[in-house]
Amino acid sequence: MSENDFHPGSIRRLDDVVEGQLQRIIEHPPADVWRMLTEPQRLAQWLAPGSVELRRGGAVRIDFADSGTLIESTVRALEPGHLLEYSWSSGSQPERPLRWTLDAVERGTQLTLTVRLPADEDIAKACAGFEGHLEMLVAALEGVPVHFPVELYLQARKAYQAMLAA
Template identity: 30%
Template sequence: MIDIAQHLAAIHRAVGTGPAEGGGEEVRVVLRRTYRAPVADVWDALTDPDRVKRWFYPLSGDLRAGGSFQLEGNAGGEIRTCEPPRTFTVTFGGPTSVVEVLLSPGGDEATDLQLTHTVPIEMARSEAGALFVGPGWDGALLGLALFLQGEVVDDPIAAANSPEVREFSRGSIDAWVAVVEASGTAPADEIAAGRQMAEAQFTPAE
């Protein structure tokens, strides 16, 4: 049994806007979670294809800075930076969609993970754009947590569609809606549309 409430509460979520590196404005979606595992182990679980496929998607590519990656049945991109075992930055599904993962040591052999996903404001429209990606990243952080706890499944994709994970995703969508509403930057109609899209993508009707 998955402790859904505990896993939902374990993730810190934030969304904001700011200047983009190349000019213009971008939306930043930020997630943080602490794992009871050493940094080296978490890094390996994030970057070793033999381990990634056991909790996320099959991973292939030239996995080094300047190389590229592909998640089977999902996004691919370029590897912009890679500094083991601390951080990597990749494009994710397009050149202006950028994901940065940062690991830092926590207490008692724990690891603090921060994931930041940025896209141009033109793509996200407003901070309601967090609903397009936030629940998906919540699910990924859940899968990683279960894997690091030794709860390995035969088919992570099937597990992601289980009733328990679907319930987790519903709670995740509610949490992201609350974050976007608290930001005060997204109109109600965009939040409603974002929720509808997130429900269709992450909790589709059986």
């Protein structure tokens, strides 16, 4: 994705949370994108080593060993092939729900990621990080995995910070 191709998602403030929503049209069928979100060997290609137990209440474990961050959560909502929701947190940390929605469109899949954080957390940083990981997801689907795109992250964070300041 070139600098001119970047279009940030949206951010809105709700009562005690902030919500970011990112969307991508991915030129692959929803079943392929779903496997990237849920299969351990594919999850590791674009996010981090982990596993998702595909049932409501199932365990979610994603291990960012390099940063020391471990996500240990449970599946909150599941419609196989279409919807997956879990919290981006562990233990007694505040809830940070992530909601992945996949819809078939003419060119492949519309992926919508909605992330909610407590109002005092940095939603611009979170959205920018997910912009980078979504770029990695698309590259992995194309069979050309890439390292985390730091320049995209920086550009996205600046764009999301500007949204919050407006």
